[in-house]
Amino acid sequence: MKTILVTGGAGYVGSALVPKLSKIYDNVRVLDTFWFSDKDIFSDLHNVECIEGDIRDNSIMAKSLVDIDHVIHLACISNDPSYDLNPNLAKTINFDCFENIVTTAKEAGVSRFILASSSSVYGIKEEERVTEDLEPSPLTDYSKYKLLCEEILNRHSSQEFVVTSLRPATVCGVARRQRLDVIVNILATHGYINNEIKVFGGDQKRPNIHIEDMCNTYIKLLSAPKVLINKNVYNIGAKNHTVNELSEMVKNILNVSSIKVTETNDNRSYKICSDKIFNELGIKTEFTIEDAVNDLYVSLKESKLTDPLNNSIYYNVKLLKERNIL
Numbered sequence: 001m002k003t004i005l006v007t008g009g010a011g012y013v014g015s016a017l018v019p020k021l022s023k024i025y026d027n028v029r030v031l032d033t034f035w036f037s038d039k040d041i042f043s044d045l046h047n048v049e050c051i052e053g054d055i056r057d058n059s060i061m062a063k064s065l066v067d068i069d070h071v072i073h074l075a076c077i078s079n080d081p082s083y084d085l086n087p088n089l090a091k092t093i094n095f096d097c098f099e100n101i102v103t104t105a106k107e108a109g110v111s112r113f114i115l116a117s118s119s120s121v122y123g124i125k126e127e128e129r130v131t132e133d134l135e136p137s138p139l140t141d142y143s144k145y146k147l148l149c150e151e152i153l154n155r156h157s158s159q160e161f162v163v164t165s166l167r168p169a170t171v172c173g174v175a176r177r178q179r180l181d182v183i184v185n186i187l188a189t190h191g192y193i194n195n196e197i198k199v200f201g202g203d204q205k206r207p208n209i210h211i212e213d214m215c216n217t218y219i220k221l222l223s224a225p226k227v228l229i230n231k232n233v234y235n236i237g238a239k240n241h242t243v244n245e246l247s248e249m250v251k252n253i254l255n256v257s258s259i260k261v262t263e264t265n266d267n268r269s270y271k272i273c274s275d276k277i278f279n280e281l282g283i284k285t286e287f288t289i290e291d292a293v294n295d296l297y298v299s300l301k302e303s304k305l306t307d308p309l310n311n312s313i314y315y316n317v318k319l320l321k322e323r324n325i326l
Contacts, residue, residue: 003028017074029050056096065110085321089326111161112164117166119168120270162229166234167236174296181314183208191251202243206241207241208237214236238285242269249293
């Protein structure tokens, strides 16, 4: 019997990934604090076991890793705004406990360990093709500790403990635990409800990836040849659109009346090239930004989201503040 552990499995990406894994693995185990979702989020999936706990708790971590074959490590305080609410506390979650998680997994007999890193580790690059062989230049603590986690993970690799780091673009689209505080989802929500899109700057490039492609990439890595993926790192994302281009896509799909552009001092642009993962493993994105916007449109139109502009459950920073978590 094959069993996989997904840390942070009740978060945005995990909530879309776990149902897919439940069709592939005999058992799926989720370790999560459930800060952002209900504990019954997977109650319809008979082979999913949910453990409420903190990855910083060594005993909980050890219990969660019993009889586990593979691990996907998603758990973290996600992105810069959330991290910056309490950098010291966020570091204990994103970095300080990570080596213990890795060594405990290795000692427990886990054979594959995939780390959710971030494309933000590159910082701002002038090169048009931001590939994995470029020197990372993380600009924030969130990005810096993602990179350091990659280095820790690689140090513990072996033929029996195959490790891989994935540097994804910003995820967009619909999931069981919905987020509306990522760029495409923000634009679509405001466009649908307000019939206006607000853009700050607009020339900044922002790589994105549809949540279906994100999930499918993890799944394909789990069965990829060990000799290719061990101690390897991969970018994954679709095209590098500017915020203006993303806004125009949303405007055209949703028939939004206007786009309001405001100047900003934040002109950071991020780009990634995902050729390596295709050339080595045949993995490529199949869904588009337009697909994500259409999926969001259906959710909004059918009132599947409750008070989407104001409900803190869709906004990480707002929820963390409201519940005094960070």
